[in-house]
Amino acid sequence: xxxxxxxxxxxxxAPSPMRRHRFVQITCLFAAIAHTAATLLCVYxxxxxxxxxxxxxxxxxxxxxxxxxxxxxxxxxxxxxVSTLVFILAMREILExxxxxxxxxxxCLSVLACSQDLAAVSRMMVLFSDIALQGxxxxxxxxxxLVQIGWTLINQSITETFMIASALYGLAGLSITxxxxxxxxxxxxxxxAHLPVWLCMLAISVTTFNGMVPIAMSLMFAGNLGLSFxxxxxGVNIDSVLNxxxxxxxxxxxxxxxxxxxGEFDPELSDSADHAAI
Numbered sequence: 001x002x003x004x005x006x007x008x009x010x011x012x013x014a015p016s017p018m019r020r021h022r023f024v025q026i027t028c029l030f031a032a033i034a035h036t037a038a039t040l041l042c043v044y045x046x047x048x049x050x051x052x053x054x055x056x057x058x059x060x061x062x063x064x065x066x067x068x069x070x071x072x073x074x075x076x077x078x079x080x081x082v083s084t085l086v087f088i089l090a091m092r093e094i095l096e097x098x099x100x101x102x103x104x105x106x107x108c109l110s111v112l113a114c115s116q117d118l119a120a121v122s123r124m125m126v127l128f129s130d131i132a133l134q135g136x137x138x139x140x141x142x143x144x145x146l147v148q149i150g151w152t153l154i155n156q157s158i159t160e161t162f163m164i165a166s167a168l169y170g171l172a173g174l175s176i177t178x179x180x181x182x183x184x185x186x187x188x189x190x191x192x193a194h195l196p197v198w199l200c201m202l203a204i205s206v207t208t209f210n211g212m213v214p215i216a217m218s219l220m221f222a223g224n225l226g227l228s229f230x231x232x233x234x235g236v237n238i239d240s241v242l243n244x245x246x247x248x249x250x251x252x253x254x255x256x257x258x259x260x261x262x263g264e265f266d267p268e269l270s271d272s273a274d275h276a277a278i
Contacts, residue, residue, distance in 0.1 A: 021239075027083075027090035028235030034083035035228035038076040039221055045073050054214070056151040063132040074125035080224060081117035084169060085110045087231055091176045094186065094238055099179040106175035113168035120160035128153045158208065162216050166223075167205035173198030190237050197226040 048069070049062040063070045088110045092103045131150050177198060180191035200223040207216040 024090045024093055024238055025235060027086050028231045028238070031080075031083040031087040031231035032228045032235070034076070034080045035224045035231065038073075038080035039224045039228065041069075041073045041076045042224075043221060045069055056154055057147050059154070060132040060147060060150050063129050067129060067133075070129060071125055074121050077121050078118060080227075081114050081121070081165070083231075084227065085114040087227075087234075088172055088176060091180075091234075095179050095183055096185065099183070102175050102179055106172040109168045109172035109175070113165040113172065116160045116165040116168070120157040120165070123153060124157050128157075158213065162208040162213070162220065163205045166201045166208070166220070170198045170201030170205065173201060187237060190234060193230055193233050197223060197230050200226060 045066070048066065049058065051058065051062075088106055092100075092107060095103060128150060131146060131153070134146065173194060177191050177194040180186060180194060181188065200219055204216050204219045204223060207213075207219060
């Protein structure tokens with residue numbers, strides 16, 4: 001059918017559209033699970049340590065008593081940061097080629113944000129926990145000196161993950177939101193769903209810069225939980241659009257070649273149908 005002109009997206013123009021489809025599905029599921037697990041574990045640790053009135057000395061007392069919980073929380077935060085990066089990569093796979101430059105900038109910002117998160121959280125997981133453990137043993141440092149070293153590490157990590165990484169993720173997410181608001185492939189509601197989550201990331205950075213760390217921590221919990229819902233919502237919407245697109249391409253293949261019977265769907269033929277239609 002010569003007049004059949006589907007929307008040209010990165011997914012359809014890829015060497016294997018079905019493989020890209022599965023990548024988007026798995027990425028959204030991974031992001032939803034990772035952010036939900038990280039939020040629940042961090043909230044549990046926050047309540048277990050009673051950190052409403054946060055002090056470095058209290059955190060250094062908490063870590064040796066709950067070392068496994070502390071390291072599991074840090075690992076879950078690392079996984080959630082990586083999942084945010086791959087979630088933005090998934091958005092790159094389903095938007096049109098005309099947005100490739102903006103999405104490329106968003107991916108670069110996300111890579112920088114993820115590296116900041118990994119460095120900060122790894123420092124807290126390994127170096128800070130080691131210093132906290134030294135506080136329970138006999139060492140050459142006094143207690144005040146250990147607390148001062150621990151407070152320096154906490155400040156460095158908060159600066160990197162709360163202020164820098166959140167700002168970079170927020171800018172990357174707003175770039176994706178702009179592309180989603182201009183695309184003809186996905187529903188406009190998806191862009192509106194992205195907007196509050198990435199604005200929350202920017203708010204975390206601003207409140208941290210202004211020294212309002214308790215507010216920034218509350219926003220961080222809300223942002224991570226929002227990302228888990230956003231990933232699930234995006235996965236459902238994208239999956240329905242891509243399934244509909246594959247069905248259209250399958251019908252186009254039926255009309256041009258007559259290989260399949262009406263109503264049947266073959267994933268392998270769908271791959272070749274995407275390229276034949278283009």
